[in-house]
Amino acid sequence: MNKIREHINKVIFILGIGFMSYGLYRGEIDIVFQKAIKICLECIGIG
């Protein structure tokens, strides 16, 4: 059982790295950056 969990953990970790890399490749980081460097009016309750 522990071994299965360890395998699942490894698969999720590697898949996560793959997902992050693909997300970076297709430019998602720019969306995150653009959103994060402007004051999010909705988040602070103004907009």
Add this chain to the structure above:
Amino acid sequence: MDKLREHIRLMVQTIVTIVTNGYVKGFATGKIYTGDLKKVCVPGLNCYSCPSALGSCPIGSYQAVIGDRQFKFTFYITGFLMVVGSTLGRLVCGWLCPFGLTQDLLYKVPFIKKIKRIRRDKYLRYFKYIILLVFVLILPLFVVDIIGQGSPVFCKWICPVGTLEGGIPLVLLNDTFVEAIGFLYIWKITILVLTIVFSILIYRPFCKYICPLGAIYSIFNGISLYKYKIDNSKCIKCGVCSKACKMNIEPFKTPNHIECIRCGDCKRVCPTAAISSGITMVNKEKKEHNSSEI
């Protein structure tokens, strides 16, 4: 020694909060940090509109990407959550989340009677999964404006972190924001006040019942690299750990329960030191077991 261990967690939480909110200049200027670090998410819930925030909030970023016209799924943030979750699980909630620290401190505020467990607690715990599904995953994707942009629904209508870290300081520092205050601001202040009051009475109510980030990390708790382990040869099943657990779980039965935030209270009080924690691998455990047999 026990007090020292408790203080270590508080120190780590404080250091993480200070490091991830190191742009002190923001509080003097009323502006937010706009450097490259904002491309990276922090593991805990930390509003990126806080004047001192250096990184991005994973929940805010998730909604920002899926709410964009270009993308309907975010590989970047999903991957980030998978990596952090599979490594640490809800250790993030207990040790690395600034809003977790806020709630821990609020619970230290003395009150006549603290509430250990509320009615229907077991069922209310599932509420955070509904919040995650409806307000983070579905609504920002489908409720869009005329140009197809989704709104960060969770941040806008629920998240008290944005109000505490961003809303209050930015309104105090910018006159233009004061003029723009309306129903939404009052609504968010009300949610914040309720969260503060409940956090004094109940241990971490936001983490238990509302937080979508905690809901995500909880899924990984059972399989994360960092885990708790019970030594059955030492455990006398006295239940002292269950009584000490402020998240109301039974560590001696389910040490890697989805609600465990890895605070370590159970380890501290265990009379036989049967609970251990760390990054363990099955192969390593087997080797240790074999060598001890030899």
